[in-house]
Amino acid sequence: MENYTLNGNGSGNLKLRRIGIDTYRENVAYLHRECEVYRIEGFQALSKIEVGASCGDEGHIMAVLNVIDDVGIVRQDELGLSEQAFAQLGQPEGSLVCVRHAEPPASMDAVRRKIRGRRLSQDDFRAIINDITESHYTKMEISAFIVACGQNELDRDEVLYLTRAMIESGEKLDWQEPLVADKHCIGGIPGNRTSMLVVPIVAAHGMLIPKTSSRAITSPAGTADTMEMLANVELAIPDLQQIVRKHRGCLAWGGTADLSPADDIMISVERPLGIDSNGQMVASILSKKLAAGSTHLLIDIPVGPSAKVRHMHEAQQLRRLFEFVGDHLGIHLEVVITDGRQPIGSGIGPMLEARDVMRVLQNSPLAPVDLRQKALRLAGRILEFDPDVRGGHGFAIARDILESGRALAKMNAIIDAQGRRVAEFVPGKLSFEVLSNADGVVAAIDNLQMAHIARYAGAPIAEGAGVDLFKKMGDAVKKGEPLYRVHAEFPAEFHFAQDLCRRNNGYSIGAAADIPAAFVEP
């Protein structure tokens, strides 16, 4: 074996530099093409490298390599890391780091087996989810796993294994009570803000309902975004626990706890791909709920021509899968199948939806009837989790709590406990109306397109942006009459929404006979 010197500077090390690029949950490392220590071409395109604090050390991260030709970004003696990768490595800028080839994560073998149609074991899912949580997978690899699971559909045992592995990937909350209620809708229906009504009703009854919600991912508003119009939602876990002990409920953002972190990573790939299989949906929802410490869970599956679930038999299939996994993980789970033919309520977007919610709580004559009815129905079902409530009596109890003003009082108590924000329901000042192009009846409202329009208008980040519906399914309209108003806060987004409405405004005007039948009780 011949002698050699390791390289130009004799150390094998590069200086760490933090690069202000947000690469969305993917670790990226940046090396200059003329790097002094490593020849870039020795690393394969899109393969991963290991970056460590010093050669041979254990503390290392994996990252995808991008090659830089600009010393303004990375110099020849530096290694750059994107924001997330820099945070994960946890070393100061300027410290010495070295680089190695990364072997592909061992669990990719299981992914390739899944691609070939094999069944995976509990240990396989644990290994995959662990590698995903530790950022060992590239977006491409996560995409491969998601497609492999979506195709040939996971069998129900595999969904159970996946859910369990996802729960284990993060923290678990413990509320130290025997009945911790929760509800969750599988999504896809704009304006469907029932949680903000169910929580105060159920908590007013005295049942524990510590609701943690996500922010919107592809929808124009999540429960956390909408609640944020009224109160602070970013609460530390100890504060949350204190509020819940005192008020029996909360409406907080779930992101402060590390619940099923693998779920968030997979969603970041699933959504842009538009892939949403039953198995993944069930694992995603149940892993979050179980990690959040729920013992009793009501799942809402809306069915309609533009909902996520379009046929009753699909809803039944999905229901059975929820029940199977829920039963095996020891959660008391019930499913309601609801009318998902059109948006719920009038407003779409954080501020407009918060306005609808408060109108219902205030028993205002302007309150949307469909939102009120649906919330009472769901709250009634949750109240029946209480062994002292007789089957079928939940709805009446919920209605009494709402009409008596006790739900509003509870909501105000929760808002104050979380930290009230001055609520002014002033929608975005840039706005335009969309008019009916014919006389007739509103025969259909496309959930997806209405969400799309509200999103282009700037919701949920622009709080006042969104859509305010004037007409719902079955309403008679005249040509030229306004169907809805779009609100935006920023000119570019006003234009995006306007262009989109011109292409497809989401409404079908026809005859009453064109309205599809509801598959479920109203």
Add this chain to the structure above:
Amino acid sequence: MENYTLNGNGSGNLKLRRIGIDTYRENVAYLHRECEVYRIEGFQALSKIEVGASCGDEGHIMAVLNVIDDVGIVRQDELGLSEQAFAQLGQPEGSLVCVRHAEPPASMDAVRRKIRGRRLSQDDFRAIINDITESHYTKMEISAFIVACGQNELDRDEVLYLTRAMIESGEKLDWQEPLVADKHCIGGIPGNRTSMLVVPIVAAHGMLIPKTSSRAITSPAGTADTMEMLANVELAIPDLQQIVRKHRGCLAWGGTADLSPADDIMISVERPLGIDSNGQMVASILSKKLAAGSTHLLIDIPVGPSAKVRHMHEAQQLRRLFEFVGDHLGIHLEVVITDGRQPIGSGIGPMLEARDVMRVLQNSPLAPVDLRQKALRLAGRILEFDPDVRGGHGFAIARDILESGRALAKMNAIIDAQGRRVAEFVPGKLSFEVLSNADGVVAAIDNLQMAHIARYAGAPIAEGAGVDLFKKMGDAVKKGEPLYRVHAEFPAEFHFAQDLCRRNNGYSIGAAADIPAAFVEP
């Protein structure tokens, strides 16, 4: 509708900036988090945006958005584009550009149908391949397509559709002769440099064989990398055509022609994922060969325990798929199944393989017998494409051409025509030997691991890097006797290879009875 001003600078435009980041065939756009014109949060993470020269124009590109927090990379009034995206947009730096939401490519609907197990049509494959070629897909979307096609295996009509769509995605060469011969190995066997022997033999016979090859992607040397040790391989198409007309053959890099560009893009995702389905392999190889104008093609499928194809029945299945697609696309195609139990020849890496090739051409006593025999066998089969050659006589004709020195003379003519490089076969100066850990017989040599070691040592970019094998399967060895020598040119790579050899040196020492039987004639 209310009045509004579009934005701060009143134009809706950003200044274009070229960002020196090589993102490997994925278009990436960079916007500052505090962008003056667009609110970053209005765009979804990992969704695509459209970037155009001015709003409403047709000439636009799609790119994935990365968010920047450093004005040194992108200022608030700028839009940055990665190298490839900048080139594709074709606008000068500083010109005004604007940004829109990009709708997901329409062909993703077909990908989602494939994920659900449906069969795709010729038009579906055309739409997908067109969108991939135009950079409308993200890496995640390409990954989803590849996995969807890998799982549930494409049926043979779908492979035909995919191949045809890939051919149509680029240019097609026309040699204006009725018999244009070519050969291709499906890969996976280090040192298997038969093309550099087959071309001079076949061309010396007078048959047209304009060989265009790729550079190595995951292997330690491609034919183009190895030929580059001897001659210039980057030739413009007109030059190539002139050389081929005069000398009846060439050994050039295929990248100067735009042949099946979709193939290159898909390979850039397939390889890091380690996914290689039969359908994709056949479409990849045949689309390149048909685009290169071949009329007669010999396909080499090596079979062995560490080869791409591990069992004879898989090789037969793959053979039939090649034949089906080839027949329908009007190419005369024959398949040979060869012994793929171990590397071919002694050297692995561009320089060491070029050395082996020249030793065979020079009829040197040091020439590796297996490389010589295999090349003669393949060349013989190709010579029999000539209607004047009697079946079974090809091998003898090939051997005569080789032994007479006519093959060497033809190779020298081709090298001179392409542009001779001074060939000095001095392998990398940093080297170490790997020794046998026992007395016995070499029972197995792992193709994948030997390629891996050569790659870590720096091949193919470091020309002299690689592995020089002293012992082949069946050879008797004593404990401490050298099995092979690893050469590197750079210290970091020397270390990478050394670490890898310590973990697994790729050789199994055992008894003669442990050697797996060859599935094919030697």
